[in-house]
Amino acid sequence: MSLHALEAEWKAYETLGIDGAYVDELPLPFSVQGAVMMRKQAQFHPLHYVKTLVDLAVKHGASFYEQTVAQHIETATRPIVQTKNGSTITCDTVIICTHFPFFDPSFYFARLHAERSYVIAVEAHERLQGMYLSANEPKRSLRYAVLNNRPLLLIGGESHKVGQGTNMMQHYEALQSFCNHTFGLSNVLYRWSAQDLVTLDHLPYIGPVRASHPNVLVATGYRKWGMTTSTVAAHLLTDLTLQKENSYAHLFTPSRFIAHPSLQNFVTEGIDVAKHFLTGKLEYALRTPRHISKGEGAVVNVNGKRAGAYRDEQGTLYVVDTTCTHMGCELEWNNSERSWDCPCHGSRFCFTGKVLEGPAIEPLQRIEGDV
Numbered sequence: 001m002s003l004h005a006l007e008a009e010w011k012a013y014e015t016l017g018i019d020g021a022y023v024d025e026l027p028l029p030f031s032v033q034g035a036v037m038m039r040k041q042a043q044f045h046p047l048h049y050v051k052t053l054v055d056l057a058v059k060h061g062a063s064f065y066e067q068t069v070a071q072h073i074e075t076a077t078r079p080i081v082q083t084k085n086g087s088t089i090t091c092d093t094v095i096i097c098t099h100f101p102f103f104d105p106s107f108y109f110a111r112l113h114a115e116r117s118y119v120i121a122v123e124a125h126e127r128l129q130g131m132y133l134s135a136n137e138p139k140r141s142l143r144y145a146v147l148n149n150r151p152l153l154l155i156g157g158e159s160h161k162v163g164q165g166t167n168m169m170q171h172y173e174a175l176q177s178f179c180n181h182t183f184g185l186s187n188v189l190y191r192w193s194a195q196d197l198v199t200l201d202h203l204p205y206i207g208p209v210r211a212s213h214p215n216v217l218v219a220t221g222y223r224k225w226g227m228t229t230s231t232v233a234a235h236l237l238t239d240l241t242l243q244k245e246n247s248y249a250h251l252f253t254p255s256r257f258i259a260h261p262s263l264q265n266f267v268t269e270g271i272d273v274a275k276h277f278l279t280g281k282l283e284y285a286l287r288t289p290r291h292i293s294k295g296e297g298a299v300v301n302v303n304g305k306r307a308g309a310y311r312d313e314q315g316t317l318y319v320v321d322t323t324c325t326h327m328g329c330e331l332e333w334n335n336s337e338r339s340w341d342c343p344c345h346g347s348r349f350c351f352t353g354k355v356l357e358g359p360a361i362e363p364l365q366r367i368e369g370d371v
């Protein structure tokens, strides 16, 4: 982002009446050309936040059914949700908040892509004042946390499309090196990565899953801003369910893509998917499962066909067919999460083949026997 773009963002703050300021100094160990500051921001623990919401919902009569996988919806005046174990639930309104919508009558798979990003938590000497997001590339976000009275610095960044690249550990290394170089801190206590979906125009899809299904609603594509945009979604979905007017309905409606200029992105996403579909099929692996060491995973050749192998620390070998069970793209190994990730729409599978994240529903085929 250029300084000009930053100034334009500040102008937008002024127009919208956001309480903030344009500054050229920050309490950080490096200088900046400019920064837009937002006052009265809140930082809170996501799990404590969600737990409080769940407790409140239960107190008001809501019920939660964990481990109940919804697989399909029969649309009608009263839609019927079908679950994986064969049960059905008939209701007035269904709201799909499953990251990738498990029910896709409107080509969401071509209008969303999955991105992964990384965070490290480093032991710090003092608590960071404020939260920061860099405007330039490579993007870095800075936050604090306190664990057992010890201040931690959280550094995030290194976003990329899911299933691209082979060495995911390099992203943690890049954050570590930035931390060391900028703050002189090196004691990394925790690290993790997250995956979320991005829409064609970067605004979430919130509203009817399809214009002809007003009682099946969806909320997805938060672009890793779920703590805030899920709150927007909650307000909007409540109004849509109660058939009340909401001035944001038009802005977030999932059907907006048809007339949006980001149709260009629509084509690009499609080409990207086709590329991964084809190059994955043509790729020829030289290694066989026998070449895989303990703790290692890789694409291998099994009887002339592409497959995926992972050998655990005890020496047990897991070989799977790397064809994604969603729409047939070829999966790539993620060495930091030890999972098989799909570059097309972001499905993820455990090394055993089990689905970790949709849109895929079915597990990978296991290849047993003498490989």
Ligand code: FES
Pocket (backbone or CB within 6 Å): 109, 324, 325, 326, 327, 328, 329, 342, 343, 344, 345, 346, 347, 358, 359, 360
């Ligand atoms: S997630 Fe769609 S092909 Fe893999």
